[in-house]
Amino acid sequence: MTVDSIVAGAGIWGCTVARRLAEAGRKVLVLEKRPVVGGNVRCEIDEETGIEIHKYGSHIFHTHIPEVWEFVNRFVKFNGYQHKVLAWYQGKTYFLxxxxxxxxxxxxxxxxxxxxxxxxxxxxxxxxxxxxxxxxxxxxxxxxxxxxxxxxxxxxxxxxxxYDVNYFNDYNQGIPLTGYNSLFERLLDHPNIEVRCNAEIRLEGNDLKVGGDDLPNVPVYYSGPIDALFDYRFGHLPWRTLRLETEKLAVKDYQGTSVVNYTEANVPYTRIHEFKHYHPEQKDVMECENTIIMREYSASWKLGDEPYYPIDNAESRELLAKYQSEAVKVEKLVVGGRLGGYKYYDMDRSIEASLKVALD
Ligand SMILES: Cc1cc2nc3c(=O)[nH]c(=O)nc-3n(C[C@H](O)[C@H](O)[C@H](O)COP(=O)(O)OP(=O)(O)OC[C@H]3O[C@@H](n4cnc5c(N)ncnc54)[C@H](O)[C@@H]3O)c2cc1C
Known part of the structure; x- marks a missing residue:
């Protein structure tokens, strides 16, 4: 395939851009640093129980943006799950x-x-x-x-x-019936798209390279960390990271709901997720005698940790502006997504942003 566009980063932002490019007739090469596509929305299915584990923390799709809802529904249908969150405080639970x-x-x-x-x-x-x-x-x-x-x-x-205890205000909510991974498989399933995993794009001098090899001189849509692209030449943008501890338990239902927030400072974790509750339509999974929970601990970030939440302050904004002014100097480079923009986006906002990217 003669490539005429490159998408670096196969999260929801990159996969949406890739799909749009492919449908506009471009031949797209998708390069993903990890061994699999999906970015932080990637899930794993536990073989024994069939439970869909959200590897990077719970992800609930919710939106009030009609174009986004229409777009995702071309690829997957949603199960109508409505998100509710409980708070645990001094031994009692309360609805948030x-x-x-x-x-x-x-x-x-x-x-x-x-x-x-x-x-x-x-x-x-x-x-x-x-x-x-x-x-x-x-x-x-x-x-x-x-x-x-x-x-x-x-x-x-x-x-x-x-008494509305629906966590989100958005009318459209749910989890893909066929799982999140199917959304990415279907977005990338197009004759004009080729996907290469374990492929990290880097800037060497003024040239973008993958594995030391030159890339064709075509537009590049990059959604990795903006500071990493420039080899952190001005310093690291600060993040909060998470330690996520997954455990399989020999109980059918551990907490009776998908997420409980632990609001007391002396409880070390912030939340417990119980994934089977995201698919109430999967009767076999719900009835299974085991469950899988994930304890979420918030932690300070250092290079090599997974970046989760950007830390917005005057210093980080200044650093970001420096990287952004470098990025505009690189010919045919478009930077986006949560890592490229150094911004927290829900999935719908990420798709909205990628639907607006001008295609070269
Ligand atoms: C804890 C947590 C919970 C969340 N829960 C929700 C939720 O319930 N609902 C919701 O709507 N949103 C939620 N979100 C937000 C959601 O995760 C983001 O909207 C989404 O992941 C953004 O997608 P992205 O493509 O911008 O980034 P990512 O998913 O991070 O994808 C970027 C991709 O680029 C790849 N990459 C990086 N560098 C390079 C490189 N140099 N070359 C090639 N590839 C590279 C990465 O490996 C990754 O696959 C949550 C976020 C967090 C942190």
Missing amino acids: PLGLALINKFFGIELKPGEVADFMADEAHSKAIFDAFFRGYTSKQWGKPPEEIDPSIIKRVPVRSN
């Missing part, structure tokens, strides 16, 4: 997000919808909620002592004055 269910249970009261705003405007109430559900969790997530977490963040947390 912050709304009537949580407030009434926590304070042992029976507020009506019209009474929520006034109740939460009382500092003592909002402080009690902040201390129980936000202070410890935020301190673990960002690696700061609990006393350093700014209590004013509670003012920015939306409060629902109803």
Whole structure:
């Protein structure tokens, strides 16, 4: 195949760009550093139980963007799973997000919808909620002592004055019926697309190379880390990473739901995920006598760790701007995705961004 476009990075951003290029008649070579495609949305199926394990943490597809929903539904159908998250605090569980269910249970009261705003405007109430559900969790997530977490963040947390415990506001939600990996297989299943894994693209001098070999002089759509591309010449962009501990348990149902947040600072993990709950339609999996859970610990990042959450501050913004001004100097290079943009994107925002990329 004579290649006339290169996509480096086969996450959701790169695979969407590759598909668009292929459908526009370009011959696309997809280069992926890892041995498999899918980026951080990649899953593994446990052979014994059939449980789909989200290797890089739980991923729930949710969107209110019609073009994105239409686009993904060309490739996979969704199971209609609606995401709910529980919070565990001092031995009791509460429904998130912050709304009537949580407030009434926590304070042992029976507020009506019209009474929520006034109740939460009382500092003592909002402080009690902040201390129980936000202070410890935020301190673990960002690696700061609990006393350093700014209590004013509670003012920015939306409060629902109803019993809606759906975690996301988006009408369209779900998990692909055939699993996340099938989304990537189908996006890349096009006669104009060739995929090469274990292929890391690097900039040597002014030239992009893979495994030391020159690339054809064609547009390159890159979604790896922007600082890695320039060999960290100005320093590393800072990230938070996660330690994810997976365990198979000889119980049918461990926690009765897919995600429980542990909000106290003295519990070392932030969340426990239980994957079988993402596919309630898979009766055999649900009935299986085993389950698989994942404990999520937030940790500081060093080179070589998986980058998960960018740390947005004045210093990182300045560093990012330096790399961005280098990137525009590289001919025919388009940088995007969460690593290229150094930005947290949900999957739908990633697809939205890649649907907007101008194709050369
Ligand atoms: C813990 C966590 C949970 C999340 N949960 C949700 C959720 O529930 N719902 C939701 O919508 N979104 C969620 N997200 C966001 C979601 O993971 C991202 O939107 C998505 O992964 C972004 O895709 P991407 O293609 O930009 O990046 P990635 O998925 O990171 O893909 C980038 C790819 O580029 C490859 N690569 C890197 N460098 C090179 C190179 N030099 N050459 C070749 N290839 C390279 C990488 O190996 C990788 O495969 C979550 C994110 C995190 C961190």
